[in-house]
Amino acid sequence: MIRTASKPVSKRLRLSLQIALATTFVSLSTGCVGTANRGAELAPVASAEAQESNEAGSTVQALVNLGPRVAGTPTAEQASQYLIDEYRKAGYQTQVQTFTYSKFRDEGSTITVDGTPLEGQALNGTIAGKATTPLVAVPNVGRPADFANLPVNGRIAIVQRGEIPFTQKAENAAKAGAVGLIIVNTEGGTLRGTLTGKPTIPVVALSRDQGNPLRDRAQAMPTTVSLVVNAEERTITGRNVIAYLDGVTQPTVLIGGHFDSVAGSPGANDNASGTAVTLDLARRMAKTPLARQAWFVAFDGEEDGLKGSRAFVEAAQPQFLSGLKAMLNFDMVGVNQQLQIGGSSSLTAIAQPKASIPKSVVNGSSDHAAFAAKNVPVLFFYRGSDANYHTPNDKTVDPKLLNETSQTAMDIVQQILKVD
Known part of the structure; x- marks a missing residue:
């Protein structure tokens, strides 16, 4: 489903984008959309470099001020509209590509003992359910033999993690007659885990x-517990924000980073930082x-498995895709001094003098992977692990590092496109 603004897209623009992409993207109205609160602006300074640094830092702050940008939520949509407005201010056309996918959500799962609730984590893929029964401690890790001669039928079983997959533990418990695990x-x-197949009993960690x-x-005494697993699969609508100059339907370079974050985290470094560098x-x-050969994309749904880039x-x-000489992806580039760049050998040869090129940087955990799978040359910009990763404390970045990343990327793009 494509969502449009008030003005219809022109036939010429629609046809040009149909040539570029198999799906139709619908142009937003040229009017400005609502912007997010940009937060406290940094004091103006004289140098152009410092001003650019301030601008990228302000972008991060504006996104952080919105709160966690979980895909499919009103906050994520507000973030996408903020980005649309900023790209339009910079002179770009914008498109929103919507896409849907199924996402597992735990709406609150508990194990209550003697009136005291313990917060559990429903395993991804579990069925919902409720039960109040005696609890049976299963020795070891839940292999079939571990359930032998135990009064599990009609009761809730408790086992340790390890050695065999979560799904096998659940299947073995169900075969023994357990009503929950x-x-x-x-x-x-x-513990955040995923069940494969179709579990027949609710499973919580x-x-x-x-x-x-x-x-x-x-193990020591009869214990009755109340298990509540409140979880379900929902259809999520994600929003990729795409920006380009008027008439640029076949870019040579695509530059991007994801703007969504995980639940509970304002996502300054992961990944308002990469979003800000892309916009910068x-x-x-x-x-x-350079702009006549580039598209810029803020991907949604990365935290749910690279949904937007895929x-x-x-x-x-x-x-x-074959017309792309490079896809540059920025993820977690606002913390840690050393900028790491990894990717296709043809592009790392260009990047080598600019930053370290550890092979371990390139993996399947960020949006460049979707392009690499289609044989598009990629570069991944990253500054390493962050103590605040996926936590409520991911609130700040160093604007100077954003500026440094942008300048390094500009130099690389100029060499890729051979444009001064």
């Missing part, structure tokens, strides 16, 4: 600190010949 993490923190005492108690590059290129490449015509 609790899996206890063997490491610190929350507990942290080690909460789960081990409960399992020990069930668009601003820098706007009045140069939707983009699947919609693109083969000749559109």
